[in-house]
Amino acid sequence: MNENSIPRREPEQQQRRAEMRVRPTGPIVPSANVSGHALMCVIAIMSFLACLTLGGVSMVRATAQSWQSQISREITIQIKPDDNLDMEKALADARDLALTFSGTTGGKIVDRAATARLLEPWLGEGLDLDELPVPRLIVITIDENNPPDFAAMRTALTETIPQAFLDDHRTWVDRLVAMANTTAMIGSGVLALVFSAMVLTVVFATRGALSGNRHIVEVLHFVGAEAGFVASEFQKHFLRISLKGAGTGGLLAALSFAMASFWQSRTLATPESDQATALFGRFAIGYTGYLGIFAIIIVIALLTTLTARLTVMRTIYEIDLIRSDPGRTDTYQS
Amino acid sequence: MSKVVTRDWAVPLIHFENVGLRYGMGPEILRDLTFDIPRRSFQFLTGPSGAGKTTLLRLLFLSLQPTRGLIRMFDRNISSIPRDEFPMLRRRVGIVFQDFRLLDHLTTYENVALPLRVRGKEEASYRADVLELLKWVGLGERINVLPPVLSGGEKQRAAIARALIDRPEILLADEPTGNVDPPMARRLLNLFLELNRLGTAVVIATHDLSLMDQVEARRMILSQGRLDIYE
Numbered sequence: 267m268n269e270n271s272i273p274r275r276e277p278e279q280q281q282r283r284a285e286m287r288v289r290p291t292g293p294i295v296p297s298a299n300v301s302g303h304a305l306m307c308v309i310a311i312m313s314f315l316a317c318l319t320l321g322g323v324s325m326v327r328a329t330a331q332s333w334q335s336q337i338s339r340e341i342t343i344q345i346k347p348d349d350n351l352d353m354e355k356a357l358a359d360a361r362d363l364a365l366t367f368s369g370t371t372g373g374k375i376v377d378r379a380a381t382a383r384l385l386e387p388w389l390g391e392g393l394d395l396d397e398l399p400v401p402r403l404i405v406i407t408i409d410e411n412n413p414p415d416f417a418a419m420r421t422a423l424t425e426t427i428p429q430a431f432l433d434d435h436r437t438w439v440d441r442l443v444a445m446a447n448t449t450a451m452i453g454s455g456v457l458a459l460v461f462s463a464m465v466l467t468v469v470f471a472t473r474g475a476l477s478g479n480r481h482i483v484e485v486l487h488f489v490g491a492e493a494g495f496v497a498s499e500f501q502k503h504f505l506r507i508s509l510k511g512a513g514t515g516g517l518l519a520a521l522s523f524a525m526a527s528f529w530q531s532r533t534l535a536t537p538e539s540d541q542a543t544a545l546f547g548r549f550a551i552g553y554t555g556y557l558g559i560f561a562i563i564i565v566i567a568l569l570t571t572l573t574a575r576l577t578v579m580r581t582i583y584e585i586d587l588i589r590s591d592p593g594r595t596d597t598y599q600s
Numbered sequence: 601m602s603k604v605v606t607r608d609w610a611v612p613l614i615h616f617e618n619v620g621l622r623y624g625m626g627p628e629i630l631r632d633l634t635f636d637i638p639r640r641s642f643q644f645l646t647g648p649s650g651a652g653k654t655t656l657l658r659l660l661f662l663s664l665q666p667t668r669g670l671i672r673m674f675d676r677n678i679s680s681i682p683r684d685e686f687p688m689l690r691r692r693v694g695i696v697f698q699d700f701r702l703l704d705h706l707t708t709y710e711n712v713a714l715p716l717r718v719r720g721k722e723e724a725s726y727r728a729d730v731l732e733l734l735k736w737v738g739l740g741e742r743i744n745v746l747p748p749v750l751s752g753g754e755k756q757r758a759a760i761a762r763a764l765i766d767r768p769e770i771l772l773a774d775e776p777t778g779n780v781d782p783p784m785a786r787r788l789l790n791l792f793l794e795l796n797r798l799g800t801a802v803v804i805a806t807h808d809l810s811l812m813d814q815v816e817a818r819r820m821i822l823s824q825g826r827l828d829i830y831e
Contacts (some may be wrong), residue, residue: 288709288743489715490766
C-alpha cells in the first residue's frame with residue numbers, strides 16, 4: 267500500500283496500536299463445532315463396537331480352537347473284562363504297545379480308584395469293580411501335529427488283546443471342528459456386518475459434518491485456493507477428529523478386555539468365573555487382539571480422512587460444474 | 601505453478617465479445633455483451649434489480665461460463681483454460697461479495713489474510729502488510745474481532761481489504777455501499793478511488809445513483825440483458 271495514503275496517527279493512537287497484538291492464527295477449518303463433536307462421538311461409539319466385536323470374535327475362535335485341541339490331544343484304549351484276561355497285565359501291555367507308535371507322547375492307566383470315581387455319579391460310592399464287568403481305560407496323549415497311525419495301532423491292539431478297543435475321538439473331534447468352524451464363521455459374519463456398519467456410519471457422519479462447512483470450501487475456492495489445499499485443510503481437521511474418536515473407542519474397548527481378563531484371573535475357581543469361562547472362554551485377547559484394535563483405529567482414521575478429502579474435492583467439482591453449466595444454480599445469483 | 605502477469609498495457613484486462621448467458625432452458629439473462637475492462641479503469645455497473653448485474657460479475661469472476669460468445673481474461677480465452685488453472689486466474693481478481701462472505705470463526709485479521717494463507721505464505725511475511733491494510737480501511741482497532749461482532753460497514757471494509765490484500769489487477773465489488781450509511785458510502789468510494797489511483801481496475805455494481813454522481817466515471821448500464829456503456 268502507498269505509505270502516503272495512510273492517515274497520520276496521533277502519538278497516543280500510535281502507542282495504543284503498538285500494543286495491539288494479533289492473536290495466534292486459528293485453523294482455517296474451525297476446530298470445534300456441534301457437528302464435529304457429534305462426528306467424534308459417532309466415531310468413538312463405532313470404534314468401540316468394532317473393537318469389542320473383533321475381540322469377541324477372536325475369543326470365540328480361541329475357545330473353539332482350544333476345545334478342538336484339547337480333545338485332539340488324547341486317545342483312549344478301552345479294555346473290556348473277560349474271564350480269561352488278566353486285566354492289569356492287559357492294561358500294561360496295551361499301554362506299552364501304544365507307546366511304541368511314533369506320535370504318542372505318554373500313556374496313563376486310569377486306576378481302579380479313578381475308574382470308580384468316574385462311575386460314582388451313576389453307581390454311587392463304595393463301588394467294588396471286581397463285582398461288575400466294568401471296562402478299564404488307558405489315556406494316551408499324542409502329538410497333535412504328528413498323530414500316530416490310528417488304523418495300524420487299532421489292528422495291532424486287536425491282534426494282541428482282542429478285548430481292547432481304540433477310541434481316537436474322531437467323531438467328537440469332527441463334531442467339535444464343525445461347531446468351532448460354524449461359531450468362527452458366525453463371528454466373522456458379525457464382524458463383517460459391524461465393520462460395514464462402521465464404514466457406512468463413519469462415511470455418512472463425515473459427509474454430514476462437512477456439509478455444515480460448505481461455505482468455508484466456497485470462500486477458500488473464491489479467494490484462489492487450489493483444490494488440493496482446501497482438501498488438505500479439511501483432511502487435517504477430520505484426521506484429528508477421527509484419531510480422537512477412534513482412539514477413545516479403541517482404548518475403552520482395550521480397557522474393557524484388560525479389566526475382564528484381570529477380573530477373571532483374580533476370581534479363578536469361583537462359580538461366577540467358572541460360569542463366565544464356560545460361556546465365553548478366557549477374556550484375554552492377546553497381543554494380536556490389541557494389534558487388531560490399533561488397526562481398527564488406523565482404518566477409521568484413514569477412512570474418515572479419505573472421505574473428507576473426496577467430499578471436499580466433490581464439493582469443489584460441483585462448484586466448478588455450476589461455473590461450466592449456468593443451468594445449475596446455487597445461492598449466489600441475481 | 602507461477603503467477604503469469606501480462607505486461608502489455610494496451611491489451612484490456614477483460615474482453616467480452618457477443619457474450620450471452622441463460623440459466624438452463626430459461627430466457628437469456630445477458631445478451632450480446634461486447635465490452636472491454638481496460639487496465640487501471642474505473643467503472644460503475646448499474647441497472648434495475650434483476651437486470652443481471654450479479655450474473656455479469658460472476659462471469660467476470662470466472663464463477664460462471666457464458667452459454668455463448670467469447671471472454672478473454674488477462675489475454676487468455678477462458679473457454680480453453682484447464683480447470684486446475686482457474687485458482688491462479690482468480691488470484692488476479694479481487695471480489696467483494698454483496699453478503700461479504702467472511703468466515704465467522706476467523707478474526708478480521710485472519711479473514712483479510714486468508715488469500716495469502718491459501719497461497720502458502722508464511723504469516724511473518726504478510727503480517728505487517730495485513731495490519732497496514734486494516735489500518736488503511738479503518739479497522740486497525742478491530743483486528744482480533746470476529747465478524748459477528750462487526751457492524752455492516754466494518755464487515756464491508758473487511759471484505760474489501762480481503763479482496764485487496766494480494767494486490768489484484770481488478771477489483772469487482774457487488775453493491776459495496778448497500779449496507780452502509782451515506783458518510784460510510786462516501787468513505788468506501790474514496791477507498792476505491794485511492795485503490796484505482798494505485799493502479800487497480802475497479803468495477804462497482806450498484807443501484808446507488810447518488811454514489812455514481814459523486815465521480816466522473818464510466819457507466820455500464822444493464823437493462824433487459826443488454827449493456828449500454830457511457831464513457
